[in-house]
């Protein structure tokens with residue numbers, strides 16, 4: 001891949017359109033509940049500003065009709081606090097007012113435009129050449145001298161602001177994008193043996209990751225946890241009880257049990273399943289060996305048990321690279337955090353560790369676990385890369 005980075009961009013009063021991904025959880029009153037994605041882009045934006053760029057930030061927040069489909073004013077205010085440069089905001093994306101605000105920027109000043117998805121074409125996916133003709137790109141491109149894409153977390157979307165500008169302007173990867181491509185795009189170069197530590201609740205995605213990891217020779221061992229492990233346990237013939245089965249049914253994951261059974265039949269020697277689990281009994285955590293399931297009184301399987309954490313830790317001791325996606329249990333409930341805390345800490349202690357996933361990153365921050373070599377800013381984008389898919393917004397940067 002030949003992707004230009006900020007090292008290749010000369011800046012001297014240059015007007016740069018910078019696409020970032022600052023799509024963030026919002027509190028009830030619309031304030032930013034978590035600013036991690038904003039902080040991730042500080043290096044890119046600071047560098048462009050310090051080197052004398054006139055920086056216009058483009059980003060989306062939420063999805064049309066959703067509760068987090070909000071303006072970017074709070075984001076601009078936070079950037080103003082995080083950056084050593086004035087950051088302005090305009091509640092327009094490509095209107096004459098927005099274009100005038102871009103043209104009025106001085107060197108070293110930044111402007112955050114309004115949520116790109118307030119404009120309807122931005123929530124559609126286009127071939128890049130067609131995206132370059134959309135109203136948003138058509139109106140804004142003449143006001144930029146260069147385009148920087150730092151929005152790795154949205155790189156799996158072929159939406160106008162992500163793929164359109166590269167057809168009209170010289171385009172560069174920002175520092176976040178560069179590092180994500182460097183790490184996730186070179187997973188086959190990391191120390192071996194490799195273990196995929198796969199948990200969470202996106203079972204179909206996880207099963208795709210596992211299959212790709214094994215078949216591409218990237219993963220030597222798979223350690224399952226979370227809802228993913230529940231599906232594998234059921235595929236292995238374990239009766240988890242009525243509540244767990246109902247939940248799998250409710251999530252429409254019934255066919256995933258067949259996919260998991262196929263993987264166990266073909267590659268069972270590489271896939272580890274929990275030996276004990278934590279269930280909710282009268283509101284409390286109770287750990288049960290898998291062989292003792294189902295018990296009549298227990299509720300859903302909410303976490304992996306302590307014995308499983310120890311076994312996985314042993315396995316990870318001889319691992320070169322651990323690639324982690326998905327919490328080991330329902331970590332939002334204090335009674336079911338133990339598996340996630342224990343397993344994540346062990347992963348952080350391996351020789352080289354890479355982590356992807358929105359909830360995974362949130363759990364890491366919540367528990368203050370340090371020591372990972374790379375925590376991806378992407379959820380779906382990181383998953384797409386780990387399943388070997390090419391990402392449209394990265395493809396268009398490849399010159």
Ligand SMILES: Nc1ncnc2c1ncn2[C@@H]1O[C@H](COP(=O)(O)OP(=O)(O)O)[C@@H](O)[C@H]1O
Nearest residue numbers: 200201202226227302326329330357358359360
């Ligand atoms: N055993 C389980 N049963 C139900 N949900 C689970 C279980 N273990 C983990 N989860 C849920 O998985 C969710 C996170 O999974 P996911 O969205 O796949 O992670 P990520 O965003 O990191 O990719 C959490 O909300 C957590 O409560």
Ligand SMILES: O=C(OP(=O)(O)O)[C@H](O)COP(=O)(O)O
Nearest residue numbers: 021023153154358378379380381
């Ligand atoms: O938050 C994002 O992705 P993620 O939920 O996979 O982490 C990106 O901003 C993409 O958002 P989208 O999934 O609404 O296109």
